[in-house]
Amino acid sequence: MDNDSTTIARLRTTVILMSGSDIKKKADSNHTKKGFTGSLLEMSSINKVLKNVKVRAHVERCFMYCVRQAAENSEKLASDLKKIVQHLYGDHSTCGTWCKSESIDYKPNNLPYGKPLTSEPLRLDLEKLFQKYAGKASELVFMGSTQVNKKINHEFPARHLKDCE
Template sequence: MDHAGLGPYQVSNFLTALNLPSIHPSTLRARENEIGSTLKTYTKESCDEALLSEASATSKSGKDEEDDTSPINITFDAAWQKRGSGRSYNSRSATATMIGMETGKIVAFDLKTTDCRKCLFSNDHECNKNFDGSSKAMESALALDMAKSLRDRGFKISKITMDDDSTTISRMRNNIDPNIMKMSDKNHVRKNMSNALYKLQEKHKSLSTKTINYLLKDVSYAISQNKGNAKGLESSLKAIVPHSFGDHSQCDARWCGYLNDPTSYKHSSLPYGKDLIGEDLKRDLLDMFCHYSENSEKMANLGSTQANESMNQLIATKAPKAKHFGGSSSLSHRLAAAVSQKNCGRKYLSQVLTVRNNGVSNKLD
């Protein structure tokens, strides 16, 4: 049920469609809770093994000379269990994962929820609620809790790739380690630049969608060609706007076709292959790209949270956002199922059942 992303009523409907006796939802929930404890233990073991592999791959020495901890590099991202617009956050639950950059496996995961369905009916129960703050605050709280857990177990986050959420990295540096190196996610950088260009389009109607795509493509090329080279990236970013307006004095022959063939050169992606025009547009674009060139040190060392984004999609298949699972332990079981599938593949299903039926210790192989 958890693996397929179905609820108890959907399972009953499925069995009815097959002309098989249905199972009462309360019975399905009871069986889910029984297997859930075994599943979460299995998932924790898979993360522990992934954590050791990540630490070994990150550092050959294995230990930090100063504080006897194992450094690891991770990517982090959170997701809410309710669809939002990006401006309104009112989900009652959120999940987050930390994935090792070297192994690509999940080393830590957690969830926050402000809801407990059982609290409506009884005071004598294991409460599912574990957070009292706002939905937006869940992301930084999740990152902080997972980082503390890793630190307490002897692992130190050396680099973290995430979106440009200043609150999260600030709390981690204040409470965990002030020397954590933060790497921006290249997809979020592109998205932020795209939003800025489309906002500029409201002022300059001549800034067409084709022109915006052209500028974004140039930025992507500049970042890819100058990875780890902050000065080279700064020069390339400063040259993009003048190049688009026909000024090639700052261009580099490695990528500027005009310098190689001035007589027949024309832009391949700009409208009609012609230079952009408009002093006001040029000035605003220069101001915008100047801001990004000043942050070339950060942009030259971009990471990617694509693995986390993919993981969020996998979690959504186990716990669809159209349904609310955060009011019970079901969300934690579904999150564990997604993490196990990521770390161990679909074989986790048979292994968890074997452990549950035989009562033997799980071995991840």
């Protein structure tokens, strides 16, 4: 009896501790995505192609894909993030598996006229932005775990996380 209840108590503590860190991860994920989106918005005041919400969403999706696919490998994430800008500008020679350019008829449909980006000043700004996130890769990798996100969405619906968002 005693042993059992100790075990249960210990399990409970572990579950609570784990949930706590899961919540933190989820909050970090929202926070990071928001930070990234915010940076793109800020950049849109100078780079007018970013005023297009579809373009911003596309860049953000590339970013989130990389984060999710990197699992917990921060080196992979850092190197993938640095390749996104090339991808956006139509060079897919170094793209990872997140890129769909290998499928026939690939067109970046969400970019203006379905064509890669062309603005050079924007390119420099994007490179700076992704460089910044590549530098934080080791903090970003944990938010990529979909299992954690699924679990947390199920157990803690969004409204409970309001304070974190």
